Amino acid sequence: MATGKSLFSRFRPQAKDTANSGATSVTNSSNIVSLPADATKVTLSTTPRCYRMMLMGAFAAHPGNGLVISVLRRAQVLRDRGNQVEIVAFPFDARYRHSAQTVAKKWKFGETIRLRNPFAELAGDEYNAKAPSVDPLPAGAGWEIVADPADAKNRRAYENGVYRQFIYSDAKTRVVFIDYLDEKSARFKRSWHDNSGRIIKFEYFNAQNKPVNVEYVHNDGSVHLTAKVNEQGKEHHFELSLPDGRTGFFNTLGSLETWWLINFVFGADIWNPVISEYGFRAAVFEEVAKQRKISVAYALHNLHLTAPYSYGSAIKPELVPFFNDIKKYDAVVALTDEQRLDLVRSLDCSDNVFVIPHHFEPQRYASEKAPHSVVMSSRVVRYKGHFDAVSVWPRIVKEFPDAVLHIYGTGPDLEALRKEVNTAGLESSVLLHGFERDIVRKVSEVEIAIFPSQFEGFALSLIESMAAGTVPVAYDFKYGAQAMIEHGVNGFITERSNAVELADSVIYLMKNPKILKSMSDSSKKIVEKYNARRLGDDWIGLFDELECRFESKTNA
Known part of the structure; x- marks a missing residue:
């Protein structure tokens, strides 16, 4: 735990000669961190922590975009420094179990990096546990399943010659969802299936073929969570009834996520470091902070400006609410000095904006070009x-x-x-x-x-x-x-x-x-x-600083 003065520089200046400056400089790979003149070294925390990284979207079995890959690499670096890491993806995802198993195996997560999802955990689903396979296809007398000759992913099921189900599968013929049709071949229900074939969610449709209600299915087969769906396709008015007797009503998805974080993720008596990829759930973390000890660093992964993508360009509309409140966050982490300086000049927010670039580890390369x-x-x-x-x-x-x-x-x-x-x-x-x-x-x-x-x-x-x-x-x-x-x-x-x-x-x-x-x-x-040692030092140093600030604020 960090003590005394803050030793983590908010600026990341280029290396320079400080022999006559009255300050001590400590080389941290690519950066020089300027310290007070009476400081002799930076001591980073060696106490193990559990870092929670909050993804914006769902997991992918084979991550291809830079954001997710950078998160996975960061998780490995912090794990290798003796920490626990949990990576949370919030959206409902029928492929969650398969994706989590594949990523954990490929990236060699072991026991110290854990993938989490609120919908899976509320359903009692643990991706590392074996699940028995279930065949979701209709069977028995009178049923016939016909493949679509134009698309192998599509099949149609007929009961006594009447079209009853549309079956959509992935490239390996695993059933993703099944649409149920009435006598007029209109869809009234859809079942979503995980990679074991088990039903994990039902959607119900109105006469205009729009979803109006959903039911989430627990591992034990019961419906443990229901919600309504508005005209924009957003779920709201959640009713929760878990097998252990816990119940709840949540007007919005954000309030459900807040409840899950408080009751499933964050301990009541310890300080929790959080890295949120972007700030779209800032309101959720603000509510969590009322009941749990957390410090949140919001990591920026892309340009925040619109065309022509230059200083002074308007901020992207979806990011405006976040940047309007930028001064109140524990930390905002840019990837480059240039972006940080653009932010502090345009938004006057230097006290809580930091720079931590991604890293890259050498791989096997071709011997000739x-x-x-x-x-x-x-x-x-x-x-x-x-x-x-x-x-x-x-x-x-x-x-x-x-x-x-x-x-x-x-x-x-x-x-x-x-x-x-x-x-x-x-x-x-x-x-x-x-x-x-x-x-x-x-x-x-x-x-x-x-x-x-x-x-x-x-x-x-x-x-x-x-x-x-x-x-x-x-x-x-x-x-x-x-x-x-x-x-x-x-x-x-x-x-x-x-x-x-x-x-x-x-x-x-x-x-x-x-x-x-x-x-x-x-x-x-x-x-x-841009190496692993520098990345680990920077993130650990940042949260040393945030923990120190949290304690100072709490004890004030």
């Missing part, structure tokens, strides 16, 4: 800049006819991008590979990585590329390019939206292999700055 090769690895959406890259690719191919641009990823604009490539006659030099599970190795096989994004939250893929020695050429987007790339040393930063400068930077590197090699060697040093 293909000459004149370029790569983009990201979700295929227009703001990522794929169309900018394709528009200037002929400029690169004119100089180097053997040049190849490898694009990995999927997204809503993939087919439009494919059409653009085909229309330009670039099929042989711009290769759309789609999703790639071992993306780091693929990136390591390429000489140059381009990042023509309009904005990023942190660009974890930029660190991945640099760690592999793949030299980055990036637009000067907010946020992350300036934090990771030293222009002309380990990559290039070009004017945002200037695709010609981007292309000329690529051409320059291809024409100068010695410079390319030097930049490649320099880019690999990124792992010295």
Whole structure:
């Protein structure tokens, strides 16, 4: 536990000479934390804690986005420092059990990292416990199940020739839900099933085919939670009746989540450190704090601004309520100094805004790189800049006819991008590979990585590329390019939206292999700055500070 003065700097300045400054500096990997002149060292807490990380969305069996991956890596780092970690995903998810089992196994969570979900726990479901398989398909005399020849995921069940059920399955034919139909083939009910086949939720529909009521099914087969559904599809007016006799009525989902956190998650007598991914549940934690000892650090994972994504641009509408109250939070954690400084200048909130970047650990890389090769690895959406890259690719191919641009990823604009490539006659030099599970190795096989994004939250893929020695050429987007790339040393930063400068930077590197090699060697040093030790020190140091503040406030 931290004692005495706060030793955790709210600013993360670059390393500098402090020999004559009257202050002592302690190197923490990439950062220098400035301490009072009478301080000799920073002592981070070694007392084990239980860190709770609150996700915005549901789990995925194979996490693909940077936010979830960064949370899982952070959990491992804190676990490896002797702490317990619980990762909470709030939404109801029929795939929760399967996703939790898969993630826990793949990421080697063991007993010290636990995944949690309120709907699963209220239903008495523990993902690590074995569940007997149940066949949810109708069977018996008179029933016939017919597969849809156009889509193997869809099946229809007929009872004595009458269409009664529509069955939707995943790619492995596991039943996800079943729609029940009346005599007029109108849907009146839907059952949701977990990966064992067990029914975990019923939805009931009105004559307009809109859900109006839901029932959640306990492991023992009883209905333990009911709710109404409004015209916007939001559940409300929850009634809880657990097998152990506990009951409750909750007007909103937020009040149900608050009750669950108080009664299932947070102990009554201990201080609880919480990391919330974004601030969409700030009101929930505010209510929890009235009954439990918690300090919440809200982690920002993306740009908070709207177009044109520059200082002074409007805040994203969905984030306005959170940022309106930014001064009252225990901590808000940005990923870069640039974002933090934008926040403190525009919102006057320096006392509780910190900077803790993500980290990346070296992986197995290819031993050689293909000459004149370029790569983009990201979700295929227009703001990522794929169309900018394709528009200037002929400029690169004119100089180097053997040049190849490898694009990995999927997204809503993939087919439009494919059409653009085909229309330009670039099929042989711009290769759309789609999703790639071992993306780091693929990136390591390429000489140059381009990042023509309009904005990023942190660009974890930029660190991945640099760690592999793949030299980055990036637009000067907010946020992350300036934090990771030293222009002309380990990559290039070009004017945002200037695709010609981007292309000329690529051409320059291809024409100068010695410079390319030097930049490649320099880019690999990124792992010295964004490593696990630094990440662990920063988060533990932050909560040392927050615990100290909590105790000071409590004892005041």
